Amino acid sequence: MALKTEEMVLNMGPQHPSTHGVLRLELQLDGEIIKDVVPHIGYLHRCFEKHCEAMTYPQVIPYTDRMDYLASMYNEFGYAVAMERLLKIEVPERVEYIRVIMGELQRIASHLVAIGTYGADIGAFTPFLFCFRDRERILHLFEITCGARLLYNYIWIGGLSHDLHPDFIRLTKEFIKDFRPNVIELNELLSYNRIFIERTANVGVLPLETAINYGVSGPNLRASGMKWDLRKDDPYSVYHKFDYDIPVGKGDKGKVGDCWDRYYVRVLEMEESLKIIEQAIEQIPEGDIASAIPKRIKPPEGQIYTRVENPRGELGYFIISDGSLNPARVKVRAPSFVTMQVFPELCKGFMVADVVAILGSVDIVLGEIDR
Amino acid sequence: MGLLDQEFTEGNIVIAKTEDLFNWARLSSLWQVGFGLACCAIEMMATSASHYDFDRFGVIPRPSPRQSDVIIISGTVTFKMAIRIKRLYEQMPDPKYVISMGSCSNCGGPYWEHGYHVLKGVDRVIPVDVYVPGCPPRPEALLEGLLKLQEKIRNESIVKKSA
């Protein structure tokens, strides 16, 4: 006699300890195997684009901070690069170097949160505390420069709001010296741990053709085997003056493009960021940081689309100006929005516990998806 | 606890009012629902990490609202989410407390003027005990908010219901 079975709908609701923020996933299950996943977003929609049309151009910067709250420096950086290309102003070299140093420190801080919470989702609680200990040192560096720990309002159109603190360079060199052995410790704790490898290798494989068709970028695309980094392929600021490598997923522990590859590419990227910061500190010139900031910003009528390399992928700003003091349209192309589209493809055929592993490896931030 | 250790003379008999004993038990082990919405949630996670520890006050995160005492609303509350917050609040068993962290949940925050989807303050759907200002508040500010909540619990009475 055959057993009668039917599909079940399970709700991973907006309040859940492992969805990184307020995300609702509707899982259609056949026993324990997943047939389909339907993500529902919009629980953090804060009307960023409507606010931009009511504020002046410099007043938009605190709002861009709050979109991707784990990498706020990069959001401001992207907006400043877009506006400077539209207004055609040249920024002093010291400003460019400081922006690169802050951006790379922010990249390390963001990857530390991604790795720490991924370990906590899988079940390992200790790496979470280790990563947050190192992150507190980076937040201390940001705090002595501009006064805030998380949302800075530091990178302005045409310059910066404060110059570097006199102790900043010394403290950064000490941080780099203390952080390099910590990465090795983290690898021994988490990356080469047998239980971690069993849970993440061969799970959630993203083929390269699918990734390019959907528009995926950043560490997720690099883990699928393609060497594509906007700092080298579509350069902005002074990144062409530094010598660094781009880590790519090679399928060490399973297929190319699985969860372990996506996680390991982030660990290797932290090393490369340390190299960039060291070179930038050696080469930084003197100068005035506020000399190119315009008094009133009234761009000519026109539009521009610029993109920068966020820790999560390609962050794009599309700005249309109609000649007045307020923008006519600001659209933000968030990398996590595009990655959530590809998420149902990654989960089909795996089990419920793998959904948590795949969601953590893809590293989304809900503030960016919902804007 | 100034009240209780003066009662220990010899042997182990403690004489105290029932109210004080209940209040002391409740405020020393406030278990919170792990509920973070936006940027303030990252500061809440940093408060529970090792630099500014939450565990030394007895606060540990629990995954389900049916096993917790306090809910910390950290981040912007939108209309889509407000309906679910009301449901979570009704699922918590008595006695329950609410801490509103950050200016978005106090009064709408920077989105008060043109936010068509933002609820201007979480006290429009659930009653709040302590408000912690800041955008985002420093971890020390959140700890002070917790201490203020503990003070409020210490002065509660089991006979007269508070407002």
Next chain:
Amino acid sequence: MKTAEEIFNQLKEKFGSSIIELKLDKPVEPYLIVNPLEVDKICLFLKDENELLFDSIMNLSGVDDANGAKEKDDKGLETIKGGTLSVFYHIESTKLKHKLTLKVSTDREKPEVVTVTEVWKGADWHEREAYDMYGIIFLNHPDLRRILMPYDWEFGYPLRKDYKNPEFYQGMKVPY
């Protein structure tokens, strides 16, 4: 690597009347204006042709041009009648390293554009967001419904320039 003029000339000889013009005068990026009901055939050609190979869509966004007549409706509030809504497409080629911008314009009263989800699957959610915020209907879209606002939001399309807030939504007061 091809420039915008070369691509415009190549498209003009194949599609003729659907490609309307190439705008080069305004800063900073040039764009091509295309017919809204034929944009999927043009995009399929752009993706498959050997010298063009546009295999990835970077961005798709709706814009309210606000170029209609401003008038007051029966409640005394300002609305806009007539005019256009537009959709901008930014596409690129990862192999040949060139980029292109396309624009389509439709009426404000009855906005309809053909979907490009068969060409690039990544355009799916972007089009849903343009529908949610502006009310632009994408023909042949597999699943067109609201994505960021609640599913039962019946007070209009928020990013239009003449959008007005309701007073109450499910018992909660909306203004400050």
